[in-house]
Amino acid sequence: MATGGGTRGTARAPVGWWRQVRTLVRRELRQISRDRVALSIAVIAPVAAAMLASVALGAPRQVDATIAIVTPPGTSDAAARAIAAFDSGDFGLRVVATESEARDLVRSGDISAAVVVPVSGDEPMRVIANRSEQIPEAIAYDLARLAQVPGAAGAIGPDSSPAAAVITQPVDRTLGGAELYGHVVAVFFLFLTTGLVARSLHRERTRGTLTRMRVMAVGSDAILASKGIVMVLLGGLEMAAVLLALSAVFGANWGSVVATVVVGVAITLAVGAIALVVATLTRSLELAQVLELLIALTFAALGGNLVPLANLPDAARFIAGLTPNGVAIRAFREVAVGGTLIDVWRSVAVIGGLAFALGWFAFTRARRIVAQ
Amino acid sequence: MSLQVPILACRELRWSYGDRVAVDDVSFDIAPGEAFGLLGPNGAGKTTTIKMICGLLPPVAGEIFIAGHRVEGDAIAAKRHLGYVPHELALYTDLTANENMEFFGRMCGLRGKDLTSRVNETLEIVSLHDRAKDLVAEFSSGMQRRLNLAVALIANPTLLVLDEPTVGVDAQSRGAILDRLEELRATGVALLYASHYMEEVERLCNEVGIIDHGKLIAHGTPQQLIASLGGSQRLTLGATGDLGRFVGEVYALPGVGEALIIDGSVRMIVDDAAATIPTVVTIAGRLGVELSAIEIGTDNLEAVFLQLTGRTLRD
Numbered sequence: 196m197a198t199g200g201g202t203r204g205t206a207r208a209p210v211g212w213w214r215q216v217r218t219l220v221r222r223e224l225r226q227i228s229r230d231r232v233a234l235s236i237a238v239i240a241p242v243a244a245a246m247l248a249s250v251a252l253g254a255p256r257q258v259d260a261t262i263a264i265v266t267p268p269g270t271s272d273a274a275a276r277a278i279a280a281f282d283s284g285d286f287g288l289r290v291v292a293t294e295s296e297a298r299d300l301v302r303s304g305d306i307s308a309a310v311v312v313p314v315s316g317d318e319p320m321r322v323i324a325n326r327s328e329q330i331p332e333a334i335a336y337d338l339a340r341l342a343q344v345p346g347a348a349g350a351i352g353p354d355s356s357p358a359a360a361v362i363t364q365p366v367d368r369t370l371g372g373a374e375l376y377g378h379v380v381a382v383f384f385l386f387l388t389t390g391l392v393a394r395s396l397h398r399e400r401t402r403g404t405l406t407r408m409r410v411m412a413v414g415s416d417a418i419l420a421s422k423g424i425v426m427v428l429l430g431g432l433e434m435a436a437v438l439l440a441l442s443a444v445f446g447a448n449w450g451s452v453v454a455t456v457v458v459g460v461a462i463t464l465a466v467g468a469i470a471l472v473v474a475t476l477t478r479s480l481e482l483a484q485v486l487e488l489l490i491a492l493t494f495a496a497l498g499g500n501l502v503p504l505a506n507l508p509d510a511a512r513f514i515a516g517l518t519p520n521g522v523a524i525r526a527f528r529e530v531a532v533g534g535t536l537i538d539v540w541r542s543v544a545v546i547g548g549l550a551f552a553l554g555w556f557a558f559t560r561a562r563r564i565v566a567q
Numbered sequence: 568m569s570l571q572v573p574i575l576a577c578r579e580l581r582w583s584y585g586d587r588v589a590v591d592d593v594s595f596d597i598a599p600g601e602a603f604g605l606l607g608p609n610g611a612g613k614t615t616t617i618k619m620i621c622g623l624l625p626p627v628a629g630e631i632f633i634a635g636h637r638v639e640g641d642a643i644a645a646k647r648h649l650g651y652v653p654h655e656l657a658l659y660t661d662l663t664a665n666e667n668m669e670f671f672g673r674m675c676g677l678r679g680k681d682l683t684s685r686v687n688e689t690l691e692i693v694s695l696h697d698r699a700k701d702l703v704a705e706f707s708s709g710m711q712r713r714l715n716l717a718v719a720l721i722a723n724p725t726l727l728v729l730d731e732p733t734v735g736v737d738a739q740s741r742g743a744i745l746d747r748l749e750e751l752r753a754t755g756v757a758l759l760y761a762s763h764y765m766e767e768v769e770r771l772c773n774e775v776g777i778i779d780h781g782k783l784i785a786h787g788t789p790q791q792l793i794a795s796l797g798g799s800q801r802l803t804l805g806a807t808g809d810l811g812r813f814v815g816e817v818y819a820l821p822g823v824g825e826a827l828i829i830d831g832s833v834r835m836i837v838d839d840a841a842a843t844i845p846t847v848v849t850i851a852g853r854l855g856v857e858l859s860a861i862e863i864g865t866d867n868l869e870a871v872f873l874q875l876t877g878r879t880l881r882d
Contacts, residue, residue, distance in 0.1 A: 210676040218673040226661050403657030407718070410621045410651040411674050412643045 212417055219413075219421035220428075223395070227429065233391050237433045241384035242440045248380055249373035249445055260331035261287030262338065263309035265297045265323075297323050307331030310339045333375060337532060373445035378527035381437040382462060382520045383500040386491030388433045389467040392426045393474035394483050396561060401480065405565055415565035419558055423467065430463030450530040454539055458530065461546040462523035468553035469494070469519075475560035494520050519546045572635075574599050574648070574726045574757040575620065580629035582615050582781075589615045591781040593629075597774075599725065602748075602758035604772030606765065606872060612781040613761040614654065617730050620759065621651050633726055650724030652732045656711050657718070660704040664695055664714055667703060668721055675722035685721060692747055693717040709740025716744060720751070727751065728759045733767065745771060765868045775868065779876045793866045799824055801870050802835040802843065805860035806851065813856045817847050825874055836874055 227233045289306060291297045297309035301323050308324040308331045320339035324332035399405045408418065438455070441447040449455050473490055477483040495501045497514050498521035515521030526534075526542035536543075573596035582590040590612045597603045607613050618624040620631055622638050622645065631638040636645035658667055668686040672678075677685055690696040693713040703711060712732065719727060729748075733741045748771055752758055762768055768775055769789055777785040777792070785792055806813065810828050818826040822838035837843045840863045851858050864870075 210674065215674060218670065222659070222662070222666075222670045225666065226659065229661055402659075403653050403655040404659065406623060406653060407651065407657040407671070408674060409623060410646060410649065411671065411722075412646040413674050 210412075212414065215413055215417040216421045216424065219418060220424050223392070223421060223425045224428070227391075227425070233388075233429075236384070236391060237388045237429055238436045240387075241380055241433050241437050244384070245373070245377050245380040245437045245441055246444065248376040249441060249447075251372075260307035260334070261289055261305070262331060262335050263289045263291045263297045263300060263306045263323075265291045265294050265309050265311040267293055267312070267314060294323070308335035310335050330372070330375065337528075373441040373447040374449070374531050375528070377437055377441045377447060377449075378524055378531075379500050381434045382466070382498075382523055382527075383491070383495045384433055384437070385430050385463055385466040385520075386470065386487070386494065388429050389426045389463065389470040390473070390484075390487040390491070392422055392429060393467070393470035394480055394487070396422065396471075396474050396564060397477075397480040397483055400564060409565070415562045418565055419561050422471070422561075423464075423554075426467035426470070427460060427463050430467065431459065434459045434463070448531070449527070450533060451535050454530040454534065454536040455527065457536055457543055458523055458526045458539060458546070461543050461550060462519060464550035464554065465519040465523075465546045468550050468557050471557035471561060472553055475557055475564055494518055497521065499524055519549050522546055572599075573597055573632075574634055575603075575759060576630075576632040577616075577620065578630045578632075580616060580619055580631065581627045582612075582619060582624060583627055589781050590619070590626075593776075593778070593781075593783045595776050595783065595786060597726070597757045597759060599757050600752060600755045601774060602752050602760055602772040604768030604775040605759065605761040605778060606763065606768055606775055606868060607761075607778035608763060608876075611778045613778055614730055615781075616778070617728055617759070617761055620728060621649065622646060647722070648725040650719035650722065650727045652716050652719045652727065652729040654730040654732075654734065656708075656715050658703050658711060658714060660711075661702065663700050663702055664690060664706070664717075665699040667714065667718060668699075671718045672721045677722065685723070689717045689720045692720060692750075694743065707740075709736050709743075712736045712740060713744060713747075716747065724756065726757045726759065728761075730761050731763070732760075733762070733764065741767075765872070769868055777868075777872055777875060779872075784875050785871065789868060792868060792871045795871065799836050799838055799866060799870070799874075800840040801864035801866065802837050802840050802847075803860075803862040803864065804833040804835070804847070804851075804858055805862075806833050806856050806858050807831075808851075808856035809854055810856065813851060813854050816850050816854070820846055827873065834873065836870055 227237075287306075291300065291306075291309060294309075294311050297306070297311065300306040301309060308322060311321040311323065313320060322332070322335045322339050324335055396405075405418070409415075438447070438449055442449070469490060470487060473487050474483045477486055492501075497511075498518035499515045500520055516525075522542045522545050526539040526546075529539055529542075575597040577596070578594050580590050580593040581588070593612070593616055595603060605613050605616065615624065619626045620633075620638065622642050625639060631645075633645040634648040636648070638645045659670070662670070665686060668689060669682060672682045672686055686699075687696060690699050693716055695710060695713055695717065698706070698710065703714060706714065712735075716729075716732060719729075727748075733744055736744065745767060748758060748760075752771075758771070760768060760771055773788060775785075775787065775789050775792060776783050785795070787795075810833060814826045814828055814833055817823060817833070817835065820843065822843055824836040824838070826833060826835045828834075835843075835847075844861060848858065850856075
């Protein structure tokens, strides 16, 4: 019989923490690469869903809508000119004198939505929308929000010149169905992909491999760090697959790559932390699976993944702003219309803070599970 | 008991789940190349004792030393000498045998050529080298059990702790596993073998501890333990009828050490089977108990356990 070389019990060199993490990550990725269900959830299903949403909800150059710009008496011509600069030819743009006239036109269906320019530059712009026309409504909100953007806001002031270069290009990007719904689908599927990794903790516990690793002096920190890394990698793969596929097929432009990646990593960590919390609060794989799906659907509904934010009442929009996915969708959209990392740093901070808080809670609970 | 420096030393171990004491004042040593069998029924405290030895549970009281390293204080050094074969199959079934071995080998600090050669050697030990590139999910349960053992051997341990490693394994695979363990023992590996398969422990172990209700109630070589019964014999009666009354009467007979109803038969420990049987048959006839079989057996560890605890190992 072969008995092995080396001195018994001393053949092993102490294993560094990072080396353990790397080995764990490699093993987990190898397992995922062989799991057809995991690959379907992480790549095929989100790409297919995003494609369908993009086609069903309209390609960028096919929006059949008219947006009105309401310039009541007292607003400057410069404001009207600035807003008119949005007219890229992708949709009809009409200037209306009064808010009540715009409201009537929206009700009658002659126009899809209207942006009301305030008399005072300090007041916010308002949107009058027909809730049955989601894309025009979203466009109107984007127009209003962009006109309020510091710097761009000057474009509607009485003494400033139109900031056409700042505004028109982003608006052109915002119009795409793929760009409107790509992030929405990608973020929804993040719940499912990170859930796959979080649930593997249960699988390892019931299989006994966690116990075996503990006997081999593998720390729970290394095990959990590897899960976190795999979550980010798998989440990143899912988001990249969706965004790249939509770019390739529909020519979607997501704006700043750096800002998109930063927001993407932040939301992946936050959603991953939620998935890990769920996994640590449940005692079985099956229960974790059901609860994760329920949580995913709840967050998706609240955060605007199932129903476009523009189609929600104000209260629901407020709630969406409290969910990490809702904040992320807005941040992604802001980046897509020309925003940079500086423009979305608050969103990134909110999502990152939530990821940290939930992640810490999940980590302390998960350590207990690993140690059991 | 060997005079060699023990590779495993357990001192007055104690563990409790709330008010229930699961392990109570358990002490024993294992020297290099020795095999210690831990016998006991389910829930006796075997697995809890093993978990403490493997550093999975901190003892409420007592100390454990592996190769001189205290498990509680110097866990990493202690675990470098330890190989653990858990009761369940702790394997990644979606990886190949080779990938499982490489993964656990790396986690133990092996790499490069050392890792490759050790993986090959260990798979050869358990006769799985020709299936190294197959997915574990495609293995029979016996092959999975052998791989479960191989993973524990990857880092060349000095102490191998096995928690019922042959559960659910066919006779052929069980024989193969026991053969490998005997060979390992011959190379100087110390074994701690927990099981409720008495015949495995009798074959493999030079020393046996019987644990029940958390206490190590007997401890010695199999021969010493069997001799402690004083040369008594086992009598197993296939019987139907009012067995409760029957057992009550035969237990009162002189020379009867134990009489129990187990799995529908009556098991007795008697000083002299030939002298006892006629009286037993008479009592059975008087009580209307029908005897279908009478089997006389010599002493073994099962009888020792029965005598000490009034229970069978599989209770």
